[in-house]
Amino acid sequence: MKMLTRKQKWFDVTFFVLLFAGMIGLSSSLMYKDGKPATPGVFFSDKSQYYVYLPATFIYHWDIKTFPSRIDTVYKSFVLDDKKDKLVIKVTYGVALLAAPFFLVTHGIAILSALPADGFSDFYEKMALITPVFYLVLGLFFLQRFLARYVKRNVAYLTIFFLLAGTNLFHYGLVEGWMSHVFSFFLFSLCLFLLKGFLDGGKRSYGKFLFIALVVSMAVLIRPTSILLLLWLVLLDVRSFREVGERILFFLRPKYSIPFALTGFVLFIPQFLYWHYLSGSYMFYSYPGESFLFWKNPMLTAVWFAPLNGLFLYNPLVLFMVAGIVLMVCRRIPNGWFLALFFLLNSYLIASWHAWYFGGSYGCRPFVEYYALFALAFALLLSQVVHARNLFVRSGLILVMLLCSLYNLKIIYNPLWNTSSTWAWDDFRNYLDTEDIIHFRKDSYTHINDFENISFDPSVNQTRINVHSPTKACHIFPTFLFNCNYARALGHSLDRKVTRITVSCFIDPFMSDSSGGGMVCSVENSKRELLLYKWYPFNRYGTKQFRWTEISASIDLPFWMNDDNNIFRFYILNEKRTHFLVDDIVVKFK
């Protein structure tokens, strides 16, 4: 291994310190506009679960009565259970452990400066921006060091630049830093760096091994699926099956396996204690009702390509990582099959999860930490590109990478809470068009509701009892008369006037052959005066019990109804107040 010169070391330190400062500035500008929060908050939603361990431990000592009143309703994720007198947290405490030093410093400053030292004030939120950025930059530092063992230093630097600018790592480092991903990314990068050092060193350092054990255990503590990191110990840099066997036997030696297991166990003790506090049992599954439901038929295509948080659509730069993996496999470069296996394995795990689209996220977030590994494929590809003899090929590919990064940053700077359906291409197209990311002609617009995504319509009850596609349908209950409501101003749909609207949906009246319901389409003007009302009773379409029947209709809009401000409405009318299933509502404007 080539040692770094003094000059290179200074360059590295200066670069990453400056990067840290720059990232803090960027994170603040993204999270705060004119001194006011630009987002629901640094800890909003899931992020508060990772954080709340800290104030609970260091300020409130797990006494929920002392917490600020109804603080759980502010963050809408962890629960202060008054009846059981418990603080209910779904996630594990790994992130809190990594963030603890920063929290203690913040808390100390708050006490010394006589600021509200309650753990949830504005001061804590602002200071909390530093933690994920710190781990992001540190993760990039270790990743650069790791990559520099395989490619030239400048290529390693270029790789981390593209990784940061061209993927959702930027978003999960600077905007939603308190999700676990950037912390896992840091641990993954550190693990790779240490492991490479451990494997390449002439004499394998035992201290380094214990550090690896700690890092892997920590990663598993943060996200249990990171148990896959154990495979990295076995597969990194192996060139044959014989080497795999040797590596397994090496790590199974008691000298390594027992301390490894012990490290993990010790690290998990506080978690066991928390689970005991919560449930009375030391082992507890804190994700009730959530599982790898689709392990038999994973949603792979959707995870990779769907407008609903599809990996490649939001992070096109990842396509280059895949190209790098293919290049490595084809040219028999070591680690090619290892990376390919992990890409597929990680995709499979994500695609098997019950909420494969990881609602409310940007891009496919469970991939973020794995970029540390796939960066190797990207770096090797980039190495080929920057050394390509043909200047056009070289410049063209780097240009495409830059444009992919720009596209990613444009989306991050124009955030989208994706409430659309799995394959709602037109909604995604309209988003890109509206935000000036890519402009499109809008000759038609199709609204799709496959009931897959989170819904804020109280009449929508998602069910998996019987579905048409892909994994959820809507159970219509007698509670609501008007269901699956949809409205759109005619002027917001196309570049031109809407002349025809076609609607369709699938119905299963599972209680009997007749549901008594129907589909309603209406057009009203800006004064809410009804201009058109069409009622399509399902019975007319010959619905049968336990069978999906397509209900479809087409409406030609007369010119006088075609005002931009007029509103088209669609809903399912449950006239007889019965039970039935609806799926795949499609409304097409032409």
Place this chain on the structure above:
Amino acid sequence: MTSLLSLLAVVSAVAGILLLWLVLRKFFTIPVSLVTTILVVFGTNYFCWIFFDGATPHNFLFTLFAAVILFTINWQRDLKWLWLIPMLPVVVLACFIHDLSVFILFVPLLWGIYDRTSWLATRRRIMEQPQQYLFLMLIVVLAFGLTRFAWFAEPGTAFYFGDREASVYPLIAANFHLILFAFNKGWFIYTPMMMLVFPGLYLLAERNRTIFFGLFFFFLSWFLLAASHPMWNAGAGFGQRFFIETYAVLAIPLGYLMQWIFQKKIWIRVFLLTLPAFFLLLNLFQTWQYTQKIIVAENMNREYYWAVFGQCVADSSGMNLLINHKVVLKERIPATGKYRISRIAGWDFETPATGSGSLNDTTIYHGGKGSWLLSKAKPYSPGLSKTINAISPLDSVWLRVNAWLYFDCHPDENCVNLVFTCIHKSAPYKYIAHNLAGKLKARTWNYISFDYQVPEYYPDRDDELTVYFWNSGERDCFLDDITIELFEPLIRK
């Protein structure tokens, strides 16, 4: 003046083609140069723009760009002032015609630089001839700096096109696929010959690294800014206008492709040349279609394009395809056009009997002693209502409506619309209602002016065209001094 400009355009076109030939001859043999010149001149929309719309900036810029390349080649050959000095007026003039022209300076600036060794060689040349390179930097500063005067005229805009809305570049080529493939003005749809530039760039990078980066960065910068431009379709005309001047540069990679083809065996050569030959014939045919208005200057769409593809006439069903897909945007009379302007209607509301149901008001007025009250009870103003034929028998005519409005409610509550519409058998088409809510000031007279292009394709010349104001809100508004002007294009005799 017009004749002088036309003469100048002819001179420019001839000079441009001659300069292109001289540039190509620096790199290629006579047959390759000849074929490349023919492909560029007759196989692209440059042909249409020099033969049918000669007096446009594209024609002049093509010539100026070709001159810059020729001067650069000669200057780099022997580093003589003779070739560097003329570059100054040429580049500055090009920048005043179109400020993106500053990118042509990538050619001399990056000439000969493609790796570390070549950079060191260039550095040596700079050391040997520092005055000449300083002069080159002066050209850069002047070319860029002089056009920045526009910045002072319109602060806050990086690039100025005389239109604030059009001056904002979103900095990512958001229209890249539209500018290439849209049936409205897609570059590759109407000038498929230019697709051959890309394999040509590959060959250029293989065979002549010295000039690669200069050409590549020029084209890249031009393309990215063009594809970021809100008005990427660049108004009426044949094909994509944004790139016409760049053909002077892109001819070089195209030439390298031709050179590669000419090095093949005869039957492979003939086979490979069928593609550029097809593109050339297609371009000539489509140019003819354009002159016959089968391919129209604006608002082409996929359905209509394929309906008239290879056709010598466009039938009424094809025209309907155009009307149905008409994209209604804010219309403006082109600033570059020449028109005969006549007033065809006007209302000053000085006599009480104006319009139906006398609603003249004498308490608030702009000019004279009266105005028109638009109220909830009487929401429509008097307006124009004539057949298209009666308005003008010509094509490409425009209307401009000027008027003054006054109201004292909140600007958002002033729901007055200026409506233009054509009506065929009771059904309106090309209906545009300019909603003025929130756009005007209360308690003062507001001047408004809107343009409307009379449809060039319509079901019937006796279709009625109506223009009127409509108050769709609850609050009163006063109108005064409405004029409707007709803009008829001046036809060369």
